[in-house]
Amino acid sequence: MKKLLLLLLIMPIIGFAQLRSGRYFIKLMHNGKNIQYNPSSILMLANGCADFNCPGQFFDLTMVAGSPKIYTIKNTQSGKFLTFSEDEYGNVIPGLTLQTAKTSSLNRRFQQFLINSDKDGIYSIHPRRTTGIMELFVATELRDINSGGTIVSLEYKTPDRNPANYNVFTNVMWNLIPIPIGTISRTTTSTPVVADRSQSSSSVMITPPNNNKLDIDIRTGGDNLEQRDHQENPEITVEIAGHRSIVLPNINKNQTWVNNSLHRITIPLPATVNPEDLKSITITRKTKQWNRDGLVSSDNWTVSNVAVVAIINNKQTNLANYTSARPHNKVFRFKAMSGGDETGEINSVYGWGTEVNLALSQRPTATPAPARATTVVNPIIKIETLTGGDDLRGGNDNLNVLIRLKIRPVRNISLNNINNRQSWGNFTEHTVTRPVSGLPFSFDDIEDIVLRHTGAGGIGADNWYLDKLKISLTIAGETRVLVDQVSAPIHYFKGDSRSKTFQILR
Structure with missing residues (x-):
């Protein structure tokens, strides 16, 4: 009887300690910074905002039915779920991403x-695994733990896998802060969830997030970018007048960038x-400190092109x-300072080393002069492409473009044979400009654009x-x-996947 009474007394405490499904900020206990969604579908640490005006930091935690302490974690701004992955041998890959909901029971x-x-x-x-579930932690990078833009990923806390920091827990301990009752999000991705009905708060209106961003397109040249244990992955620092610089580490997300490939890095502004x-x-x-003397062979990386575009207030x-200017030269070659010499580096426009600074200045996009009112000018479409590692053959294998209108x-x-039956070789860029004939239409009349192989x-x-695909219309x-x-x-045109529909930027 005493045991039964004790059990009845303990059960309410257990129920109270259980984390409730709801909407939360996920805050690093060490410095009070919140996990925040980044448009490139990675997660970063960022300062919190006044008046809860940070919808990118809202996360819905939902308990999995029948599995105490197991939750899905959904970012409300993107509508996507925190996701981890494993390699072919079942080893967890360090990177975390946001992805749409998995429908397969296996996934x-x-x-x-x-x-x-551990305490209130x-x-x-921890990612849900069949073994070693408590060995892996959702963590920030210790090296940049107090920096804005620090990436959130997975980290082992075992002596064999992480001998340097296995007993350091400042980067893996989180506070879960409920979003107060009455908080309203104007984002279109999720309905607000009340985290804790025992709390009371005045209503707070969340304004829409700004869409300002910097798109940086980096093209690798004839020497690829590979991950090395003794080298940091590349990072980008953006210098902004009157603001703190923005630092984005690990721009390749631990991935290899093959020769001549193009990659876009998006940085919120x-x-x-x-x-x-x-x-x-x-x-x-x-280069990491322990290899400054070149004890281990380093990876070199050639950059052949860097293009930077700002989108601010939708402009x-x-x-x-x-x-x-010369096709086989380099804009810059990243090469470890220790070991080797400058042989082969003299053709780099901006030299070689471990860092390159590139100035930014406004370059207005040229637009055709307005036509006289008495002149009827057809719209002009400009299509810019980059072929990847499998070419467009040409001949009978060509590219058609269909602009679908809302008009009824x-x-x-239809714009057929964009490549004019010519072959577009691997990693080649092409720009095609064509007039669009037919009855008049406006930008608002366009529903979407379909590419068909x-x-x-x-x-x-x-x-x-x-x-790469960039389509402009005048x-x-x-x-x-x-x-x-x-x-x-963007898309691999093959077999029964010969077409791709693109939504229009509004």
């Missing part, structure tokens, strides 16, 4: 996390920044386009990697960018 665990509490209000977060405030970017790749401003009855615009299936069929002297994407690849 759901990659979006499930054990949230463990202090939590550790403060709402108060103007294009003229953006002064320079610095790309740095450091695009070109800030830089660094390239070499249905009226679409005309190749057939079967043995010997042509497949095509599309790594109507009556006004030019707008309709599509602007970079990925490796």
Whole structure:
């Protein structure tokens, strides 16, 4: 009877200690910075905002049915779930990403996390695994733990896997702060969740997040970028007049960038920044202290092009386009300072080393002069592409573009054989400009744009990697960018996947 009474007394305490499903800030106990969504689908540490005006820091924690302490973690601004991954041998990959919900029962665990509490209000977060679940922690980088923009990833806390910092826990202990009752988000991705009904607070309105950003396109040349244990991954520092510099570490997210590939790094900008405030970017790749004497062979990396575009208040401003005038030269070659010599580096426009600083300045986009009122001028479409590691053959295997309009009855615009039956080789860039004939239409009439590869299936069929697509349209002297994407690849045109629909930038 005494045991039963004791159990009844303990049960309410256990229930109270259980973390409730709801909406939270995830705050690092060490410095009070919050985990924040980044448009490139990575997570970073950032300062909190006054009046809860940081929807990128809202996370919905939902307990998995029948699994105490196991939760999904959803970022409300992106509508995506915190996700980990494993290699072919079952080893967890350090990087964390935000992805759409997994539907397969086998893959759901990659979006499930054990949230463990050692004492009231202090939590550790672990990816759900069949073994060693408490060895891996959601963590920040110790080296930059107090820096804005520090990436959130996974870290082992075992002597064999992390001998230097296995007993240091300042980067893995979190406070989960409920979003007060009455808080309203105006983002379109999620309905607000009340975290704790025992709390009371006045209503707070969350203003929409600003969309200001810096797009930095970096193209690797003839020497790829590889990860090395004794080298830091490259980082970018953005110098902004009147603001603190922004530092984005690990720009390649622990991935290899193959020769001639193009990669886009997106960096959010403060709402108060103007294009003229953006002064320079610095790309740095450091060697870790223990290998400063070149004891281990280092990875070298060639950069052949750097283009920088700012999108501020929905207006695009070109800030830089660094390239070499000669095709086989380099803009910069990242090479460890220790070991080796300068042989082969003299053709780099900006030299070689571990750091390069590139100035930014406004470069207005040229637009055609407005036509006279008495002149009827067809719209002009400009299509810029970069082929990836599989070419577009040409001949009977070509690229068609379809502009779909909202106008009813249905009226679409077909632009066929964009490549003019020519082959577009691996890692080549092409720009095609064409007039668009037909009845008049406006920017608002465009619903989406479809790219279609005309190749057939079967043995010997042509497949095509599309790594970059930028489509601009000029109507009556006004030019707008309709599509602007970079990925490796954006789409692989093959087999039964011969078309890709692109939504329009609004």
